[in-house]
Amino acid sequence: GNSVTQMEGPVTLSEEAFLTINCTYTATGYPSLFWYVQYPGEGLQLLLKATKADDKGSNKGFEATYRKETTSFHLEKGSVQVSDSAVYFCALPANTGNQFYFGTGTSLTVIP
C-alpha cells in the first residue's frame, strides 16, 4: 500500500535560514501529495499540494516538487520566520477508499 517516510525532528533554525524537510513516498500509481502544518494548539491545515509528477506546490513561501524519479516531495523554504514554528506532516491518500497516510511529523522551531 501507499506510505510516506518523513525526516525525523526536531529541527531548530535561526530566523532567515533555509529549511528542508525530507519526505519520500511509496505508492502504486501517482496519487496527489500533500504537506500539512499544525501550529501549536491547533489542528492540521493544508499547506500545499501537488497532483502529478513534476508539479510544484507552493504557499506562504514554502515549496515542494513532486519527484517521480526519486519518489520524493521535500518541503523547502528559503528564509524561515519565527511564525513558521510548527509541526509539518507529509501525506498521501490511498489509491482506493478513504485512507490518508501521514508521516510522523517534523517539529520546526525558529529562533530570532
Place this chain on the structure above:
Amino acid sequence: DVKVTQSSRYLVKRTGEKVFLECVQDMDHENMFWYRQDPGLGLRLIYFSYDVKMKEKGDIPEGYSVSREKKERFSLILESASTNQTSMYLCASRLYRGPGADTQYFGPGTRLTVL
C-alpha cells in the same frame, strides 16, 4: 471555507467512564475521520465513515466505536476510558474518496486526559 468543529478542546475523564467526542462539519462532505495523535507516532486512523450510518475500521479501532446518524456529525465513543487513551483526537472531513487532490479538513482537536 470548510469548517470542522469539535465539541471540546480539553477533556479530563476518569478510568472506566464512557466518553463522547463530537465532530461537526458544515460543507456537506461525504467522508469523515477520527485520528489520534501521539508524539513520535504521527496520526493514526481510528475509524472513518463514508456515508450516514456507514463506518469502517482504521488502523487502531480497539477500544473505540463511532456513530454517524447525520451527514454533518461524526461521534467517537470510548466505551470504557483507559489511561492509554490519553491523547489528542483529531476529526477530519473530505468531500471525495481516492487518490485525487481533494484535501482533508481538520478540526482543532480535543486533548483528552484519562486519569
